[in-house]
Amino acid sequence: MPFEQSDTQPLWRSMLFVPTNVQKFVDSAPSRGADAYILDLEDSIPVAEKTNARNMVREAAASIARGGADVLVRINRPWRLMVRDIEASVDANVCAFMVPKAADAGHIRAIAEMLDELEAERGLTIGHTRLVAMIETTEAYFQAVEIAQAHTRVVAMNLGSEDFALSAGMLPEEEGLFQPTLHIMLAARAAGVLPLGFVGTIAEYRDTELFQTRAEQAARLGFLGAACIHPLQVDILNQAFTPSEEAVSRARGVIAAYDAAKAEGRGSIEFEGKMIDEPIIQRAENTLARAAKIAARH
Numbered sequence: 001m002p003f004e005q006s007d008t009q010p011l012w013r014s015m016l017f018v019p020t021n022v023q024k025f026v027d028s029a030p031s032r033g034a035d036a037y038i039l040d041l042e043d044s045i046p047v048a049e050k051t052n053a054r055n056m057v058r059e060a061a062a063s064i065a066r067g068g069a070d071v072l073v074r075i076n077r078p079w080r081l082m083v084r085d086i087e088a089s090v091d092a093n094v095c096a097f098m099v100p101k102a103a104d105a106g107h108i109r110a111i112a113e114m115l116d117e118l119e120a121e122r123g124l125t126i127g128h129t130r131l132v133a134m135i136e137t138t139e140a141y142f143q144a145v146e147i148a149q150a151h152t153r154v155v156a157m158n159l160g161s162e163d164f165a166l167s168a169g170m171l172p173e174e175e176g177l178f179q180p181t182l183h184i185m186l187a188a189r190a191a192g193v194l195p196l197g198f199v200g201t202i203a204e205y206r207d208t209e210l211f212q213t214r215a216e217q218a219a220r221l222g223f224l225g226a227a228c229i230h231p232l233q234v235d236i237l238n239q240a241f242t243p244s245e246e247a248v249s250r251a252r253g254v255i256a257a258y259d260a261a262k263a264e265g266r267g268s269i270e271f272e273g274k275m276i277d278e279p280i281i282q283r284a285e286n287t288l289a290r291a292a293k294i295a296a297r298h
Contacts, residue, residue, distance in 0.1 A: 147187075
């Protein structure tokens, strides 16, 4: 089955970070139009506010989930904080955890073991809480495929550009991030999980034209969605990761030409003056399947 047609994969074109401890941002989140919201317990939360934010997660998740969007939680990396975050956040309204600085496959499996216990205790279906592996160090970069394949709970993967650039000793600029970002996309595809992200740093949000360019590039490169930190970026991501009317129309034309050729017993297929082979047909099928999935969501 082509990757995009899998019913088990979520539709996360846009994923908006929300600081869990800022009530006005939690309250306004459902009106922003994102496919998913990431309640943050990590970078946007000062150390002194970690406990308070953690205590607010489940109520915030319930509030946002009522709007119909998926709710994720970005947990902290140090184990002592991570365990507290996980224990506080396993909930029917939280569909996944963002795992920063995923170290290796063992790291993912250890978290999965904790989730098994907590879901059983709380009457949730085992496997309810999925994992998004964030590759943010050079060490993890070379284990990306193993991390993505570490457990069935892993549903997506991305490159944390700022942290990765720091680990690599380079600036978070497109020149250095292009190859690592593409590598993570390919590793995610190889593992059959969602490739998330774009080439560049998530910290740049004021230049909406640049952000749109990067989002559209990401869609062409094979990514299916990305996270953002400002509401203005949500519509840009939704549009970039939605097949255009032109692309859908062309896909329908390709499929129609293919069906007509089969009906006539012809082995060669032509559409718009070009020969069509199997990869083009599969790409058209993927485009139509994704467009249908997005239409069904709305």
